[in-house]
Amino acid sequence: xxxxxxxxxxxxxxxxxxxxxxxxxxxxxxxxxxxxxxxxxxxxxxxxxxxxxxxxxxxxxxxxxxxxxxxxxxxxxxxxxxxxxxxxxxxxxxxxxxxxxxxxxxxxxxxxxxxxxxxxxxxxxxxxxxxxxxxxxxxxxxxxxxxxxxxxxxxxxxxxxxxxxxxxxxxxxxxxxxxxxxxxxxxxxxxxxxxxxxxxxxxxxxxxxxxxxxxxxxxxxxxxxxxxxxxxxxxxxxxxxxxxxxxxxxxxxxxxxxxxxxxxxxxxxxxxxxxxxxxxxxxxxxxxxxxxxxxxxxxxxxxxxxxxxxxxxxxxxxxxxxxxxxxxxxxxxxxxxxxxxxxxxxxxxxxxxxxxxxxxxxxxxxxxxxxxxxxxxxxxxxxxxxxxxxxxxxxxxxxxxxxxxxxxxxxxxxxxxxxxxxxxxxxxxxxxxxxxxxxxxxxxxxxxxxxxxxxxxxxxxxxxxxxxxxxxxxxxxxxxxxxxxxxxxxxxxxxxxxxxxxxxxxxxxxxxxxxxxxxxxxxxxxxxxxxxxxxxxxxxxxxxxxxxxxxxx
Amino acid sequence: xxxxxxxxxxxxxxxxxxxxxxxxxxxxxxxxxxxxxxxxxxxxxxxxxxxxxxxxxxxxxxxxxxxxxxxxxxxxxxxxxxxxxxxxxxxxxxxxxxxxxxxxxxxxxxxxxxxxxxxxxxxxxxxxxxxxxxxxxxxxxxxxxxxxxxxxxxxxxxxxxxxxxxxxxxxxxxxxxxxxxxxxxxxxxxxxxxxxxxxxxxxxxxxxxxxxxxxxxxxxxxxxxxxx
Numbered sequence: 001x002x003x004x005x006x007x008x009x010x011x012x013x014x015x016x017x018x019x020x021x022x023x024x025x026x027x028x029x030x031x032x033x034x035x036x037x038x039x040x041x042x043x044x045x046x047x048x049x050x051x052x053x054x055x056x057x058x059x060x061x062x063x064x065x066x067x068x069x070x071x072x073x074x075x076x077x078x079x080x081x082x083x084x085x086x087x088x089x090x091x092x093x094x095x096x097x098x099x100x101x102x103x104x105x106x107x108x109x110x111x112x113x114x115x116x117x118x119x120x121x122x123x124x125x126x127x128x129x130x131x132x133x134x135x136x137x138x139x140x141x142x143x144x145x146x147x148x149x150x151x152x153x154x155x156x157x158x159x160x161x162x163x164x165x166x167x168x169x170x171x172x173x174x175x176x177x178x179x180x181x182x183x184x185x186x187x188x189x190x191x192x193x194x195x196x197x198x199x200x201x202x203x204x205x206x207x208x209x210x211x212x213x214x215x216x217x218x219x220x221x222x223x224x225x226x227x228x229x230x231x232x233x234x235x236x237x238x239x240x241x242x243x244x245x246x247x248x249x250x251x252x253x254x255x256x257x258x259x260x261x262x263x264x265x266x267x268x269x270x271x272x273x274x275x276x277x278x279x280x281x282x283x284x285x286x287x288x289x290x291x292x293x294x295x296x297x298x299x300x301x302x303x304x305x306x307x308x309x310x311x312x313x314x315x316x317x318x319x320x321x322x323x324x325x326x327x328x329x330x331x332x333x334x335x336x337x338x339x340x341x342x343x344x345x346x347x348x349x350x351x352x353x354x355x356x357x358x359x360x361x362x363x364x365x366x367x368x369x370x371x372x373x374x375x376x377x378x379x380x381x382x383x384x385x386x387x388x389x390x391x392x393x394x395x396x397x398x399x400x401x402x403x404x405x406x407x408x409x410x411x412x413x414x415x416x417x418x419x420x421x422x423x424x425x426x427x428x429x430x431x432x433x434x435x436x437x438x439x440x441x442x443x444x445x446x447x448x449x450x451x452x453x454x455x456x457x458x459x460x461x462x463x464x465x466x467x468x469x470x471x472x473x474x475x476x477x478x479x480x481x482x483x484x485x486x487x488x489x490x491x492x493x494x495x496x497x498x499x500x501x502x503x504x505x506x507x508x509x510x511x512x513x514x515x516x517x518x519x520x521x522x523x524x525x526x527x528x529x530x531x532x533x534x535x536x537x538x539x540x541x542x543x544x545x546x547x548x549x550x551x552x553x
Numbered sequence: 554x555x556x557x558x559x560x561x562x563x564x565x566x567x568x569x570x571x572x573x574x575x576x577x578x579x580x581x582x583x584x585x586x587x588x589x590x591x592x593x594x595x596x597x598x599x600x601x602x603x604x605x606x607x608x609x610x611x612x613x614x615x616x617x618x619x620x621x622x623x624x625x626x627x628x629x630x631x632x633x634x635x636x637x638x639x640x641x642x643x644x645x646x647x648x649x650x651x652x653x654x655x656x657x658x659x660x661x662x663x664x665x666x667x668x669x670x671x672x673x674x675x676x677x678x679x680x681x682x683x684x685x686x687x688x689x690x691x692x693x694x695x696x697x698x699x700x701x702x703x704x705x706x707x708x709x710x711x712x713x714x715x716x717x718x719x720x721x722x723x724x725x726x727x728x729x730x731x732x733x734x735x736x737x738x739x740x741x742x743x744x745x746x747x748x749x750x751x752x753x754x755x756x757x758x759x760x761x762x763x764x765x766x767x768x769x770x771x772x773x774x775x776x777x778x779x780x781x
Contacts, residue, residue: 109567110566110567111567112567113577113581114577114581115565115567175588179581179584179585179588180581182580182584183577183580183581183584184577186576186577186580187573187576187577187580188568188569188573188577213584213587213588214587214588214591215591216588217588217589217591217592217594217595218591218592218594218595220592221592221593221594221595221596222595225595225596225599225713228709228713232684233684234684234705234709234713235684235702235705235706235709236599236709241702241705241706242603242606242607242610242702242703242705242706243706244602247599247602251595251598
């Protein structure tokens with residue numbers, strides 16, 4: 001029968017995973033899908049390291065006294081937590097793993113524009129990461145991930161220069177990935193795939209790549225200047241030698257603010273895909289969502305001063321930055337409304353990816369709106385450098401970016417590996433993560449508003465109840481994060497085999513086998529319809545035909 | 554599927570056509586140059602801020618630089634951009650000898666630039682006009698030069714900006730040698746010559762950065778008739 005033949009063909013089919021088995025074929029691969037997996041593996045390790053630091057922070061903060069570690073050690077712990085999580089997990093996360101894997105597939109291309117540059121970008125990332133691991137093993141850095149001089153340039157006795165070199169190198173990985181993606185999207189779309197037929201995941205990655213390409217060089221020169229300041233004392237940021245420490249803050253935040261949009265925009269791209277496919281409805285206001293990604297990217301470069309309201313920056317500059325910060329929230333809100341409108345009257349399935357997508361909408365809204373609290377000048381004077389800020393950015397970075405990453409990982413897991421993850425465990429861990437996350441970070445809004453400063457390891461006893469809730473939540477969150485590692489690994493061997501399109505989703509990536517062959521498609525895809533047109537999905541047409549046949553029979 | 558019998562020399566397997574490959578390479582280089590603008594931009598920002606803060610220091614500091622040498626370097630780089638453009642032109646005509654000739658000229662001019670830079674830097678070091686000396690010289694109990702702190706600010710900016718530029722020149726010469734080697738091997742034809750053009754873009758960019766650096770650093774307060 002036809003089905004038997006097909007099953008046999010699937011068994012013996014070569015795909016990008018079994019095409020070659022040697023270590024060399026993985027470490028010298030030019031296949032974007034394998035490079036995506038190399039990144040997935042490495043960033044998971046760095047996430048674990050960052051998570052260990054987070055656990056140490058939460059353990060210390062159970063008690064008001066600074067009793068688990070000295071203040072100096074605590075400084076190193078929260079610094080390394082931030083550095084590992086931001087530079088070695090969040091910034092690469094979705095673009096380097098899901099982006100690398102999916103972009104050529106979604107475009108109907110054989111690979112990215114510059115496959116060798118893609119591999120180089122992973123190696124550059126690993127060199128930077130190894131240098132940071134050496135920094136950790138030499139005692140880490142204690143300046144905060146923000147590296148403000150004069151502490152970082154003159155007084156700190158930690159490995160600031162080495163950390164700076166590491167970040168300088170890692171930045172190139174980000175630049176090369178962004179460059180690769182932009183050129184790929186411009187030049188390698190399949191015939192008929194015009195810009196406004198692209199999946200919103202692609203639009204999101206285009207906007208992200210724009211930020212990576214324009215912003216990262218600025219942190220590079222900033223960190224280089226800091227290195228020269230520290231080693232040669234040339235006086236860029238040292239007032240005694242004619243320099244200005246606030247100049248560092250301007251240069252640093254000129255990149256680091258757009259950097260947070262590098263972290264969130266890809267996640268928003270994932271959410272667009274998840275919601276469309278899990279409600280089987282095309283995204284409401286496609287053009288608005290596409291343009292909003294670009295708007296966030298552009299506006300995001302104009303708001304860096306909102307990190308510096310209390311830095312002695314001009315009050316008038318502060319007003320301008322505050323106003324533009326309110327403006328940059330608008331495109332994000334537009335997306336949120338459009339996603340909600342997409343779900344309305346859709347055919348909703350509550351599989352794990354959808355649970356993550358719904359969690360994203362709620363948590364990102366809270367995170368985004370608390371950002372507006374901080375954008376108000378008067379409020380920020382009270383809230384700056386408190387736990388309110390910490391809670392805000394964890395809501396957007398964990399509740400937003402990481403939730404989107406996990407949702408995408410689950411959604412595209414069958415495509416990447418050819419196996420389904422166990423749905424029940426997916427839902428359980430999504431629920432644990434949601435509960436754990438909120439229990440960890442919501443109390444931090446409260447304790448921050450009450451006045452608890454950030455980066456302190458000791459605090460007044462009145463705050464303890466909130467910290468205990470937070471640490472309890474963190475333990476739950478840790479369990480929630482560990483579970484997917486376990487069941488996803490389990491699924492590689494024991495998971496149910498997935499067909500081409502287990503979700504009956506729309507998108508070119510679902511029109512090839514799971515896992516795809518090395519060259520992505522065995523034919524040249526040609527596009528003649530918009531994104532999210534479910535009538536064109538083969539599996540949906542077949543199901544509809546079967547339904548019709550049953551009814552007429 | 555790709556028809557291997559029709560393999561076009563120089564066309565990478567993931568590209569559908571030579572046009573697509575050339576377009577991708579060109580857009581890629583322009584994007585990379587955009588990142589370089591942002592990279593140098595940070596230093597131009599520092600220059601702007603500190604020049605506004607210390608106009609006298611910048612004037613005095615600029616007098617320490619040699620306008621003739623800087624001017625010579627400017628002419629050298631502009632001519633090297635011309636020879637590079639000629640090299641691109643001949644690569645598109647498939648004329649290997651002329652291509653190699655103009656690439657060689659570009660190489661010589663680029664090297665002249667770096668040699669002149671070396672002499673400029675050596676002279677500064679001789680007179681202790683390099684930032685590190687002020688903090689690392691334990692024997693001195695007074696600044697090693699009679700110049701005040703504002704001039705020191707100018708000098709570190711001068712060294713960082715021209716140093717970063719010189720590093721890009723060195724990298725450019727390295728890439729130029731690679732292109733010359735490929736040209737020597739006969740890799741470039743009328744059909745496949747985009748690496749030369751794409752490298753040319755990089756070379757022109759490094760030239761343009763210098764064209765901004767020269768007036769900003771060397772010509773502060775320079776008057777044609779009345780001298781420096």
